[in-house]
Amino acid sequence: MNKYLFKVLSKLRNPNLWTVYKELKQNENLTKEQLLELQYNKLRDILIFSYNYSPYWKKIFDKHNIVITEDDPFGVLKKIPLTDKDTLISNNSEIHTQYKFNKTFKAKTSGTTGASLSFYRNELWDSYNRASIFRGYSWHSVNPSEFNFYFWGLNLSLKKRLIIWVQDLLQNRRRIFSYHKKDFESLLKHNPFLSYIEGYSSSIYELAKYAVANNKVSTFPNLKLVKGTSETILPHYKKMIKKAFGLGFANEYGSAEAGIIGFSCPHDNMHVNSESVIIEEIDGEAIVTNLNSKSFPILKYRQGDIVEIDFKANCPCGLPHPIIKSVKGRVGELIYGKNSTYPSLLLYNVFKNINEKYDMSISYQAIQKLKGQLLVKIDQNPTEFLNKIIDAEFKKYTKTDLIIEITRLKFKVKSSKFRDFVSEL
Ligand SMILES: [Zn+2]
Known part of the structure; x- marks a missing residue:
């Protein structure tokens, strides 16, 4: 798809998308101290906003005698009790802020107990999510409008399938949701237009394994990025992707409620998306505060994964953003x-x-x-x-x-x- 048309269409949905993208690209040149200062200001802003407009957060702050001081948002953050998905589900309407946004999107995700979580995401928050992904692509010289394979489960009504078919056409992607031999065969034909592959890590791994076993490697001369989402990328996945496609296995890490938390650079280091999240490692567990979540404040959220973070790392790519060294699986199981x-x-x-x-x-x-x-x-x-x-x-x-x-x-x-x-x- 034409990249200018893509830009125009995506702006209709997210008016702030490209402004945010530009800002994120500029931040790549910040020092670590400047990036921290940016977080400091955004954190103070979201804490004050949450207290003023979210009945739930006002109640929690008052109950724990948390006073939002102007000069120490990181200190305030330390005092806020942890929340989890069940909290977001059972206090749903009270967490939503009583503020009139120009535009919001409804998001839905499943919970551990089977109950599902839905919430409204304000446009700027949504734009940060999208722009963060696009910035990640840019590190691999990928333009999101380029042709891609998209591995995703699909179990929908005919009407929804039609909508998705149109979306996929507009986004220039081929969606894959069955894994028969003939599908793999047809996918692995020589294709000079394929720019990136994304989706469930385990599915992409299956394709890579099939390619290696059937000697169908390097059929994509212009492939620039293979990106796994949503599932843990196991060490042996990486080896197989390398064998099949000659590339690393990049990771886009996050969740619907916490946002985009990290994205891998070409040096195979997953950088924290610091403009959108503050991630803390508490007893080995990832605790996330989203800095843009004004419609439904996500503070001190138990993302549920065991992680290892290097806050001081210097990556050869030059980004000032800290590195998530590993996501090892779910907490508490x-x-x-x-x-x-x-x-x-x-x-x-x-x-x-x-x-x-x-x-x-x-x-x-x-x-x-x-x-x-x-x-x-x-x-x-x-x-x-x-x-x-x-x-x-x-x-x-x-x-x-x-x-x-x-x-x-x-x-x-x-x-x-x-x-x-x-x-x-
Ligand atoms: Zn890097």
């Missing part, structure tokens, strides 16, 4: 042994060790139905050798507390996020 419990991060570690030791790329999903037992599904034939090394790796952590059963994982059409651990206890 527990695997039950007969006597003890283990964080589900155990799975990540087990398969990472195997990958490093044996150079074996295994995709997996673990399901727990009974305490002390774990069903581990893997994407290849569970040979005697595989059984032995996987079992041995688990035993290093769990000794005899957990019995492992290994079966074959069938990759099938999916309409939702792939989860590496499912507890049915």
Whole structure:
């Protein structure tokens, strides 16, 4: 699609998009201190706004004797109690600010307990999300109007499908939502127009694996970016993407409610989107405050992931933004042994060790139905050798507390996020 037409159309939806984009591009030249100062001002602004217009936040600040001082927003932030998705769902209308915005968008996302969260996102907030993604693309010389593959689940009515078909046409992308051999075959034909691939990490990994196994690598001479979203990018995914497409596996990290939190640069470092979020690492967990969320203030939010952040890092790309070194999985999900419990991060570690030791790329999903037992599904034939090394790796952590059963994982059409651990206890 013509990039000027793209610009005009996107401006109709988001009047502030390109102004914000320009600002974000300029910020790339700031020093770390200047970037911190920018956050300081935006944080003070959102804290005052939340107190003045959100009945929920006013109540919380008053209850905890939090006084918003003009000169120490970071100090104030430390005193605010943590919130989570359940808080956002059960106090939904009170969190929404009583302020008339020119334009808002409705956003919806699912919750852990099955209840879903909906909220209104003001236009500027939405524009920051989009502009942040476009800035990320620019680091890889990608213009968002260029042709792309989009791996996303789709399970919709005919009417919605039609709307999405038009959107995809306008955005110059081919959406993929089934994973049969013939789909992969048709995708992997020589295509000089393909500029980027994005979507569920596990799906892109499947395509890469197919390409390598069937000797269909380097069919995209002008591919500039492969970007995974929404799911943890496992270490062996990166290796496979490199083999298939000759590129790193970039990560766009965030959530509907917390916004775009990070984006990988060409040096494979995921930079914090500091103009939009303040991310803190508290007991290993990512706590996010969104600096643009004026319609529905997201403060001290438990994003739910285990992360590692380097605030002082200097990346060769020159960006002043801190680096999120890893996103290791979800917080709080527990695997039950007969006597003890283990964080589900155990799975990540087990398969990472195997990958490093044996150079074996295994995709997996673990399901727990009974305490002390774990069903581990893997994407290849569970040979005697595989059984032995996987079992041995688990035993290093769990000794005899957990019995492992290994079966074959069938990759099938999916309409939702792939989860590496499912507890049915
Ligand atoms: Zn960088």
